Amino acid sequence: MTRAAVVLVSGGLDSATVAVIARRDGFDVYALSFRYGQRHAVELDAAAKVASWAGAVEHRIVDIDLRAFGGSALTDDIDVPKSGVDPSTIPVTYVPARNTIFLSFALAWAEVLGADDIFIGVNALDYSGYPDCRPEYLASYQAMARLATKTGVESDRALQIHAPLIDMTKAEIIRAGLELGVDYAATISCYDPTGDGRACGECDACRLRQKGFADAGVDDPTRYV
């Protein structure tokens, strides 16, 4: 018997890898994506491909309006920085409380499905300094989630937040995904892609991705401008 898991799928390199890992580990994948006012809707086309590689039972896209609050270069008219990664500060591409909001919708769907497992592609090494990508954040979210739902109150079942990439380098993630059949050419990491999905090659996300392919000793299949 397989178990249902909600997998957050953005269309990026990390969540693509997480989706195929969830499938490899025997879960029935319920892929969840968001239309959240991000500048690049091409991400959602990539998310649909990822869901299909992972054999997703269902792929839902939920509309939420993160632009309602502003505060990020990914949802506002703020320029995406292209001068390199500065590990000492939290960059303007940080979207306030994004992972907290995404996990909360995943929790709602998990409860309706009767699923005890949620997968998220956060990574503590190549994480660009976002506070909601740290292991202590995820552990705390899991503790909260176990108190938040009917499941936790009415049974001994305990919700698990899986972050299988948390300690992996970008190179290790890429190697794992290639073994499990991810076509990284179809994934989008860039913070500022063109309308047809070509990457800028200069933002933090592009730099981390390029370094990952180089470190893995694998050709980078990304289409750049």
Next chain:
Amino acid sequence: MTRAAVVLVSGGLDSATVAVIARRDGFDVYALSFRYGQRHAVELDAAAKVASWAGAVEHRIVDIDLRAFGGSALTDDIDVPKSGVDPSTIPVTYVPARNTIFLSFALAWAEVLGADDIFIGVNALDYSGYPDCRPEYLASYQAMARLATKTGVESDRALQIHAPLIDMTKAEIIRAGLELGVDYAATISCYDPTGDGRACGECDACRLRQKGFADAGVDDPTRYV
């Protein structure tokens, strides 16, 4: 100097009282409501009135689609039960992870505003048995929220989740609100109101509200069908 606080305002009796309490306690109120597929949009008209009593600096209404997952009589075509409150089970009016989702949007707005305070009108006594209305849930949410944001990482500031009604009976809440100028006739608690805002008088929320006015020794101003 006053401080900014995000206050979750549903248009019901409890959150109306919380909003005026936040104002009394010296906060600048930023009222946050949701259009979440609830059956009764009249709630949002009530929320706008509450925001104005509380002198809100701003009132934002965020669209989110909780119907995407289903699982509740408040968002689906499930009948609202009207045969009385059964304190031993979680009722079908429970919306999966609703408070977790609402608090997560409040957290995002608080971070953008630079606010360290969030108010929510949950109540552990007359709470209908919802898991996400318990004090241990709120404490756990606060711990998670402090790890989730830039504020927690870059400064000594610590986010506070305020639930001033948590230990109050419905009668105590009503008395407190009346002293602070709440017009409860304009608030809506009913799970199944008519289109023009009249309450059914028979659902759990109506029964708890009626009992509250009776216990407080105050005339119930609610318009019933």
